[in-house]
Amino acid sequence: MPTQMARALAGEITPEMKRVAGREGVDPEFIRRGVAEGTIVIPRNRRRKNIDPVGIGTGLRVKVSASVGLAGPGDTIEGEVAKVRAAVEAGTDAVMDLSVYGDIDGARRAVLAATTTPVGTLPVYQALAEAREKYGAAVKMKVDEMFEVIERQAADGVDFLALHCATTWQTLRAAKKHRRVDYLVSHGGSHLMGWMIYNQKENPLYEHFDRLLEICRRYDVTLSLADGWRPGCLADSLDAAQVQELVVLGELVARARQQQVQVMVKGPGHVPLGHLKATVQLEKQLCHGAPYFVFGPVVTDIAPGYDNITAAIGGALAAWAGAEFLCYVTAAEHLGLPGVEQVREGVVAARIAAHAADVAREPRAAQWDLEMSRARKALDWDRQIELAIDPLRADALRRERSHGSHRACAMCGRYCAMQVVGEYLGKEQGVC
Amino acid sequence: MTRLLAARKGFITPEMEEAARQEGVDPEFIRAGVAAGTIVIPKNRLRKGIRTCAIGRGLRTKVNALIGTSSDRDDPEMEARKIEVAISAGADAIMDLSTGGDIDGMRRVSLERATVPVGSVPIYQAGIEAIEKRGGIVAMTPEDMFEAIEKQAAAGIDFMAIHCALNFEVVERLQKTGRVTDIVSRGGAFLTGWMLHNRKENPLYEEFDRVLDILREYDVTLSLGDAIRPGCIADSLDGAQIQGLLVAGELVVRAREKGVQVMVEGPGHVPIHHVETTMLLQKQLCHQAPYFVLGTLAIDVAPGYDHITAAIGGALAGASGADFICYVTPAEHLGLPAEEDVRVGVMAARIAAHAADIAKGVKGAWEWDLKMARARASLDREAVAGLAIDPALVRCYLEKEKGEPCSACGNECALRLVSEYFQQ
Numbered sequence: 001m002p003t004q005m006a007r008a009l010a011g012e013i014t015p016e017m018k019r020v021a022g023r024e025g026v027d028p029e030f031i032r033r034g035v036a037e038g039t040i041v042i043p044r045n046r047r048r049k050n051i052d053p054v055g056i057g058t059g060l061r062v063k064v065s066a067s068v069g070l071a072g073p074g075d076t077i078e079g080e081v082a083k084v085r086a087a088v089e090a091g092t093d094a095v096m097d098l099s100v101y102g103d104i105d106g107a108r109r110a111v112l113a114a115t116t117t118p119v120g121t122l123p124v125y126q127a128l129a130e131a132r133e134k135y136g137a138a139v140k141m142k143v144d145e146m147f148e149v150i151e152r153q154a155a156d157g158v159d160f161l162a163l164h165c166a167t168t169w170q171t172l173r174a175a176k177k178h179r180r181v182d183y184l185v186s187h188g189g190s191h192l193m194g195w196m197i198y199n200q201k202e203n204p205l206y207e208h209f210d211r212l213l214e215i216c217r218r219y220d221v222t223l224s225l226a227d228g229w230r231p232g233c234l235a236d237s238l239d240a241a242q243v244q245e246l247v248v249l250g251e252l253v254a255r256a257r258q259q260q261v262q263v264m265v266k267g268p269g270h271v272p273l274g275h276l277k278a279t280v281q282l283e284k285q286l287c288h289g290a291p292y293f294v295f296g297p298v299v300t301d302i303a304p305g306y307d308n309i310t311a312a313i314g315g316a317l318a319a320w321a322g323a324e325f326l327c328y329v330t331a332a333e334h335l336g337l338p339g340v341e342q343v344r345e346g347v348v349a350a351r352i353a354a355h356a357a358d359v360a361r362e363p364r365a366a367q368w369d370l371e372m373s374r375a376r377k378a379l380d381w382d383r384q385i386e387l388a389i390d391p392l393r394a395d396a397l398r399r400e401r402s403h404g405s406h407r408a409c410a411m412c413g414r415y416c417a418m419q420v421v422g423e424y425l426g427k428e429q430g431v432c
Numbered sequence: 433m434t435r436l437l438a439a440r441k442g443f444i445t446p447e448m449e450e451a452a453r454q455e456g457v458d459p460e461f462i463r464a465g466v467a468a469g470t471i472v473i474p475k476n477r478l479r480k481g482i483r484t485c486a487i488g489r490g491l492r493t494k495v496n497a498l499i500g501t502s503s504d505r506d507d508p509e510m511e512a513r514k515i516e517v518a519i520s521a522g523a524d525a526i527m528d529l530s531t532g533g534d535i536d537g538m539r540r541v542s543l544e545r546a547t548v549p550v551g552s553v554p555i556y557q558a559g560i561e562a563i564e565k566r567g568g569i570v571a572m573t574p575e576d577m578f579e580a581i582e583k584q585a586a587a588g589i590d591f592m593a594i595h596c597a598l599n600f601e602v603v604e605r606l607q608k609t610g611r612v613t614d615i616v617s618r619g620g621a622f623l624t625g626w627m628l629h630n631r632k633e634n635p636l637y638e639e640f641d642r643v644l645d646i647l648r649e650y651d652v653t654l655s656l657g658d659a660i661r662p663g664c665i666a667d668s669l670d671g672a673q674i675q676g677l678l679v680a681g682e683l684v685v686r687a688r689e690k691g692v693q694v695m696v697e698g699p700g701h702v703p704i705h706h707v708e709t710t711m712l713l714q715k716q717l718c719h720q721a722p723y724f725v726l727g728t729l730a731i732d733v734a735p736g737y738d739h740i741t742a743a744i745g746g747a748l749a750g751a752s753g754a755d756f757i758c759y760v761t762p763a764e765h766l767g768l769p770a771e772e773d774v775r776v777g778v779m780a781a782r783i784a785a786h787a788a789d790i791a792k793g794v795k796g797a798w799e800w801d802l803k804m805a806r807a808r809a810s811l812d813r814e815a816v817a818g819l820a821i822d823p824a825l826v827r828c829y830l831e832k833e834k835g836e837p838c839s840a841c842g843n844e845c846a847l848r849l850v851s852e853y854f855q856q
Contacts, residue, residue, distance in 0.1 A: 128846075137844035176854055181802070182809040183854050184847055194846020197853050233805030234790065234798070272798075273751050273791040299747060299787040301801040301808070304816065305825040309743050309780050313787055316730060316744045320704055334808075334816075335829040352740050356730035359665060360705035366665060369732035373612045373664030376732075376765070384735065384765075393736035394766060401767025405504045410768040413503030415531055415560070417621035420569065421614050424625040425607070 003220045004042055006260040008035035016042045020055035025364075031055060038253070039289045041262040043094070043118040043159040043222035051159065052116045054093050056264065057291040061365070062319045062354035064091075065120070065293070065327045066347050069098035070107050071337055077103065077110045083343045084114045090347035090390065092328070096120040096162070100129055100187070108156055118159040120224060123150045124188045124205075128195075138191055139198035146204060151215050160222040162266060163212065164189045165205040166248035167228030169196065175229060175241035182232035185269070189228020209252060213259040222262040224293060225249050230269035233301050237268065237275045243282070250286035257288075264291040264325065271297035271314055280321040293325040294318050298333075307333040308342075308349040315353030320360045326350045348390050355389070379407060379418055434651045435473055437691040439466035447473045451486035456795045462486060469684070470720045472693040474525070474549040474591035474653035482590075485524045485549050487695065488722040492794050493750045493785035494524040496551070496724070496758045497778050499542070505768045506533035508541055514774045515545045521778035522821075523759070527551035527593070531560055531618075539587055549590035551655060554580040555636075559622040569622050574635035578642060585650040593697060594643060595619045595657035596636040597680035602660055603627060606672040613663035616700070620659025640683060644690040653693040655724055656680045661700035664732050668699065668706045674713070681717040688719075695722040695756065702728040704748055711752040724756040725749050738764040739773075739780035746781060750788025757781050779822055786821070 007014050013028045017035065020042055021028040034040030040057030056063050066087035068080045084095055097111040097119060104126045112119050127149040131141035153161065167189045175183055184190045196203055205212060216223050227249070229241040236242070249265055256263040265287045271279055276297065283292045296311035297318055303310050311329035319326060330338035330346035338346060358365035368387065375383035381398065388394035402409045408416035438445055444459045448466065451473060452459040465471030471488030487494050497518035499511045511530070518526055528542040528550060535557045542550050558580035562572035584592065595617070603624055606614065615621045623634050636643055647654055660676035662668040680696050687694040696718045702710055707728060714723050728745030729738060742760035750757060761777035763769040769777065789797035800819070807815035817826040838845075 132840050137841040139841070139844050139846050139849065172853070180854075181805045184809075184850060190850055191846040193853075194849040197849045198844065198846070233808065234801045235805050272801075273747060273787050300783060300790065301804040302786065302819060303779075303783050303821045305820065305822050305829065306779055306783055309740055309783055310787070312740045313744050313747045313784065316704060317748065332829070335826065336833040348734075348737060349740050352731065352734050352737055353744065355733065356704050356741070356744050359703045359731060366703070369665050370612065372732045373666055376664070377613045387733060388736065389734045390736055397736050397763055398766040401763045401770065401773070402504070403767075405767070409766060410502055410504040411763070412618055413505070413532065415503065415556070415618055415622070417616050417618045418613070420618075420621040420625050424628040425614055 016053040045157045045159045046220040048157040056325045063093035064350040065094040066092040067096045070102045081114045086340045086344045090344045092347045094118045100125045120160040121158045122162045123153045139195045143204045154219040160224045162224040162226045164226045164228040166245045171245045174244040178240040181235045185232030186228045216261040226266045234272045237271045253287045253290045267294040268297045276317045277321045292323040294323045295327045296329045304334040312349045312353040316356040319357030434691045439463045450484040476588045476590045477651040478588045487756045494756045495781040496525045497523040500529035501532035503532045517771045517774045521775045523778045525549040551591040552589045553593045554584045555619045570629035591653040593655045593657040595659040598659035599637045602675045605675040609671045612666045616663030617659045647692045656696045658697040665703040668702045684718045684721045698725040707748045708752045722755040725754045726758045735765040743780040743784040746784030747787040751791035
């Protein structure tokens with residue numbers, strides 16, 4: 001059966017394209033053309049049943065993704081499913097299960113069942129974990145075993161697979177020659193490099209890229225080309241290793257499209273404000289307009305505990321510059337694993353960034369803001385809460401911080417500007 | 433002689449020297465900036481023993497926190513605690529915006545507790561006392577306004593937000609433009625109501641020289657209040673806002689002529705694609721006076737998270753030229769912030785300011801991140817905590833996460849192999 005992309009190329013508007021067009025308020029033909037050209041992806045595994053398709057790419061609303069997963073002995077499948085539910089409730093567009101420990105098959109299946117959003121995974125994590133079990137060391141993983149895990153995850157219905165296919169020896173040498181400050185940033189990428197050094201072999205995902213594409217084609221899985229050399233600090237942003245890898249990624253994008261496999265590219269990471277536009281533009285040029293899935297980016301290294309905020313700054317500016325998909329960063333980043341509340345707040349922060357970019361890119365997106373502003377002017381609190389990006393939080397804070405205030409809020413109390421001006425500018429006043 | 437006049441005469445005052453030390457620049461750079469008006473150092477002639485806070489071109493972007501009682505929340509003890517929280521979180525200045533209870537008493541507490549410059553908005557007190565004494569804001573007399581300014585200057589306030597750049601040109605443009613949220617500045621609302629009711633020009637505009645005379649006497653820095661700042665992204669860069677900026681530009685020139693240090697207040701709600709233009713326009717129209725922005729907030733729809741919408745806008749605004757960022761707390765648009773909101777608000781604004789400083793190339797900004805990167809790469813957790821913007825918070829996490837390092841693969845650890853490769 002042909003892939004989503006093959007059907008788009010053949011001129012067919014699939015039910016997924018129609019649904020995405022409906023959600024975005026655009027013409028289905030616009031979606032079809034985007035999928036055919038590769039500027040839009042609709043991650044949907046052929047075997048996935050319970051999914052409401054999401055489109056990611058040029059001309060569409062910026063999307064956000066939340067990551068969960070079993071990381072160690074303290075984690076349970078139920079606990080991770082609770083995080084998935086919190087993320088979905090907070091409005092995430094996609095979920096990634098990044099389990100590296102324990103019952104990885106069970107966790108993945110539970111996550112797939114718990115959400116109707118697209119689900120992504122990073123299969124090399126599981127392959128490494130199984131090799132560690134079997135041989136006592138992850139670096140002893142066999143190439144066939146790695147592909148077996150990739151296929152197993154695809155067969156379960158995973159919609160997009162993140163794989164570090166361009167983390168090659170060439171990039172490793174570039175990192176070394178140019179003296180990268182932080183060379184252990186990407187978990188999957190670093191382990192693959194360790195595998196390459198131990199086995200003195202090229203990255204199998206690069207060497208056997210066609211084999212990977214075959215699996216993606218069979219299950220119609222979207223490939224998310226991950227960056228092993230994403231900068232882990234501002235000093236490494238746009239360094240030789242990152243740019244070298246991006247060049248290779250561009251070649252792989254072209255090869256994936258030839259096989260009619262949908263493909264997006266993952267990006268940083270830690271990026272100073274002044275590098276954001278260049279980073280996105282480079283990806284767009286080198287990777288032929290493939291959707292860009294960025295992690296944050298965080299705009300400073302010095303704010304552990306607040307990286308939901310540093311990432312909201314970077315995410316807004318990156319998406320304004322053209323990135324289409326934001327992976328959330330929680331307040332626990334760099335310090336530990338997020339709890340349910342941090343997952344929720346992380347999703348909201350990423351959605352704020354996405355919306356700030358949408359407003360800058362597409363005037364229609366500001367309709368939501370306009371309605372909120374009218375409700376504010378009218379001092380219509382019910383409507384303000386209803387329109388808030390996180391109504392529960394807005395309602396709770398209003399009750400706590402304005403307890404006993406009626407018409408306006410406790411910040412200005414009786415001297416609310418809206419109220420004072422309403423009286424004299426002769427405009428209608430709101431009723432509370 | 434005010435600091436501005438001293439700088440113009442070529443004197444380097446102790447405040448300029450301290451600012452130069454803090455910023456790692458030459459004292460002459462500070463003096464020249466103060467003389468030209470691109471840098472201000474708010475400090476009342478009567479004020480003693482505060483940390484110098486120089487604001488302007490070529491310097492670290494500074495952060496301001498707001499505190500103060502309101503008619504619905506009159507708890508001076510809590511406000512005093514908020515001052516301490518804000519300063520320990522790293523605020524460079526605070527403003528006391530009290531409008532409830534004993535406003536004079538609260539101001540004394542603020543000036544006593546704050547080890548940083550303190551700002552105020554005197555029209556609040558004038559308006560509220562007019563309600564009490566005369567039955568309404570519109571019954572306030574021009575004398576009431578000038579008395580409030582003089583009283584607060586004599587009490588030691590270092591910088592004052594005064595809405596002098598509001599006149600009938602601006603109000604008429606506002607009426608013609610047809611804004612969504614009209615006026616969201618409290619001081620702007622008081623004065624617009626007063627002007628429309630009394631059919632009289634804004635006394636703070638009409639008798640601007642009188643304002644300047646008071647400020648000069650006490651060497652108070654003027655912060656030209658932004659009466660007409662947009663209260664939603666739909667109103668950003670409209671005719672009324674630009675008209676206000678044009679008037680502010682004229683007043684900047686007049687303040688400098690009188691030897692009064694002056695900065696300009698700015699928005700507010702600004703979509704990210706308007707930020708650079710807003711900053712450029714202000715710098716051009718206001719003759720490179722330091723720009724003091726509230727946020728800016730990138731979107732309107734995130735009450736409860738406006739410290740984040742403001743961090744997005746503030747970082748971008750700072751990178752495009754704003755010099756002073758007023759914090760926005762998670763309670764904005766919903767109520768009066770509590771201590772925790774103040775702490776988070778200051779941190780978010782400092783993050784935005786620092787991101788901007790890296791982009792602007794402010795001395796030392798890049799090096800801070802590089803030190804952090806090296807500490808992380810060498811897995812030095814104590815160094816990471818010490819370098820963090822909020823060390824206490826990081827230590828709190830590290831306490832909880834005292835895991836053993838992974839030893840699952842023994843000598844064949846992939847990460848160790850990579851490290852060895854890089855260290856060869």
